[in-house]
Amino acid sequence: MLTKAAVTYGKGEPFQIDDITIDKPKDGEVLVRIKAVGICHTDLIVRDQYYPVPLPAVLGHEGSGIVEEVGTGVTSVQPGDHVVLSFSSCGECTKCLSGNPYACETFFELNFTGTMGDGTCRLHKDHQDVSNFFGQSSFAHYSVVSERNVVKVPKDVPLEILGPLGCGIQTGSGAVLNKLQPAEGSSIVVFGCGSVGLSAIMAANVASCTTIIAVDLQESRLELAKELGATHTINPKDVANTVEEIQKITGSGANYSVETTSIPAILRQAVDCLATLGRAAVIGAPPVGTEVSLDVNTLLFERSVTGVLLGSGVPQTYIPKLIDLYKNGKFPFDKLIKFYSLEEINQACEDSETGITIKPILKLS
Template identity: 50%
Template sequence: MDIVAAVSRGIRMPMQLETCQLQEPKDEEVLVRLVATGICHTDMAMRDHKIYPIPHPAVFGHEGGGIIERVGRGVTTVKTGDHVVLSFGFCGHCQACGDHHPSYCSHFDDFNFHGTRGDGTTPISQHGQPVSFFQAQSSFATHTVCDERHVVLMPKEVPLDLLCPLGCAVQTGAGGVINSLGMKFGQSIAVFGTGSVGLCALMAAKMIGASEIIAIDRNSQRLALAKELGATATIDTREEPVVEAMKRLIPGGVDFTFETTANMALLRQATEVLARRGVCGFVGGIPAGTEVTLDVEWMMTGGRTFRGIILGDSDPKSFLPKMAKAIANGSFPIDKIITRYPFERINDAIADSESGRSIKAVLQFTA
């Protein structure tokens, strides 16, 4: 079938809305009409080959929300008319997948970053030539096909433009706090970076009942929003060094730090403000080969932990419906960080995301 997709043809090049051809769903796949999709900095990083050299032309997008229009013969968990959020790809049979940690799938890169379904094929083409498929969904398009494993059933009463960020930003930020760090009521956290992932982490900490939530950034408007969303204190890095400011606020250190900026100097500081037995979790599109130095004595004698996090250690089928309920009942006010754009303005939305004018840009599709 013909679809309209935002096709990326080169590094830093604007995306163009073009007609492409989409294959019919295979036995284990579903056809989804997109209603909304979020924009993530990973989309631009992949476009620009900062993480992996995914072949151009490509259709990016990995925070899709839509309605199922057709299902393959082998599909059993969803049906036509269901509202779904699209998540990352995984094989479903390696040890990590079997342990309900699919974000650490042994074949994660094959399913998400190599431009195919994971089997060397792509469902998108143009004039008979393949177009790269991204993160098991390529949601910068009016329609897509996804494996049944990679769609998560959502309540129809909650708008999909609120739910689509579950696919990455919420999964990474909130999942990082809830699943990866295992934060509990009354514990403390410092969040480095108040973009969409950092603010999702902050909202999750507030939802859990954290005693102290410190938001750290150099953007005063973002820090003001962080206070509105539940930060008990903020640190503007332009005005005061982070470590000194943290010692003033919480002399003994925090139980957790969550670093989202992929800045190695800040990542080092995120370990330096930990309390004894504290945990530093870090996320972000960090290029291969990047190194950071740590004070080993500080880490070891205090029993501190330093750990990387991919997509919040989430098992999407179980975690995302819980977060959808939190959005529905108002305890996770994601609408506060969303700016909506029509699909036709995708390049404006990308520019606003890159400049920081929008925290979480969401594209909306006309029916």
């Protein structure tokens, strides 16, 4: 069948709206009519080929929509179900079988090499394969995904706001709730107040952290951070030393930190600001090969650094949890959102990169 999609044809080029062909779902796959899709930082760095997904490609990995058709063997969803699309995993390796699909041993192959799990493409343009992304390619009106990508969600929440739960919001909040698991009454610093960082701040509030420090260069984002639960804000332009400012606020350093910016110097600050026994969670995704310098003696005093992929959670159980928190007024992620049409995708990307919009969402139908 034909579907309209935003196609990436060349490194750093604007997205082009084009008609492409999409195959029917194979065994274990699901055809989803996309209602809306979030734009994530990862889409932009793949467009710019920091991560070299083969081009041409249809990006997009924060889709939400309605199941149209299911392939043989699919049991978790049926036509008409509302779903959020998340990352792809194999379901067979030791990591997946132990309940850690975000650490799937074939994560890179399934999400970044341009094909589905069987090594073939579902998208085509003029008899040429078009690369798949994150097992979903949801910058399109229709998407074929593995059943493992699909998260069934309730129908009493607006479907068009839910897509970002599949990546950015899941990642930021999960870094706190799933990975760090801060103790009640503890302190946490979040570096970077985009959608991922603000999701971490909301999660810290859910976790009953009592000192929640937001660090960002944009005052508008710091104001929103306070609205979402930050108890203190720091604009590095206004202080002589960010780490020292954090130590003043906390007394002896923060118990936890979350780094979302992808900037090596900021990661150093996220470690240096920690108290003894402190833990830093790294989310920001810089170009492959990026290195950071840390003082080993800082780490020796029982401080630790951990990476976080997709919020270290199981989407099928964690995303419904976030939706319940939202419905109960404890996780107002809708305050991050601004809607655009598919045809406005390049403007939406520019607004995201310049900080005008926290979380752009493309409404497709």
